Amino acid sequence: MRGQVLGVDRTSGEGQISGEDGQRYCFRPGDWSDERGPAVGARIDFATEGNRALRIFRLPESDTAPVAYRQPPANDRNKYVAALLAFFLGTLGIHRFYLGRNGTGVLMIVISITIVGLIFTGLWAFIDTVRYLVMSDAEFAHRYARTYPA
Template sequence: MRGQVLGVDRTSGEGQISGEDGHRYSFRPGDWSGDKGPAVGARVDFATEGARALRIFRLPDSDTASVAHRPVAANDRNKYVAALLAFFLGTLGIHRFYLGRNGTGVLMIVISITFVGLIVTGLWALIDTVRYLIMSDAEFEHRYARRYAG
């Protein structure tokens, strides 16, 4: 049977394959044959035993297919929320904390202690607001997507 790798646990090496028959099959690291192991999105050929995939081989075209058809991870950060935070609470750097830029968020709070600092962080926040609004969604995703260690 043929299918596609849905996911792989990096620690244990176990994962799931979606078969062309519409069912999902689990696998373990020892179920793989050949020199290439599992990769999310890879097209595979495998035998089944119940709900388990055995003797799994990656198909030759799976290297390009896994890159081209890999789903884009959803970003839990929104550029419009960041722009609103920058506009209304920007002098305190709240938008920077929201985007995971804690160092510059703390810097903005420290600078805001003085009157001149408020002017500087106000301009900084206004520039950030405009930048977020004109930035493409793809660029925002690239810069501010949360990176999970796995």
């Protein structure tokens, strides 16, 4: 079937196609058989399976530019900085604020008011230090990545 690309999400690569039959079909980046990828307004040829477009090829007369995919923002937090903050200022929960865990950061400050609480938060911070250093970079980035509102 032939159709036209209606829209493409720049972050996920998913989009919609309007087929010549008047129906709309969804696609994912893996559905493209053409190395140039999707572009809004591109004329295409595709196979269907339900409401999904598969094996999508751009037609030769379609000369629109492909959509550039935007990678999600890289994690701007560093596990070594977090470990150093936990080791040196951990009883005050500074490392928790750095990682965006403000609730537990405030809790650590409140608990640190007493001597017993200071010992407890010191142990907590030491465990956090070791945990950050042992954690893989990928897991750290996944756990502590900032989420940006759309």
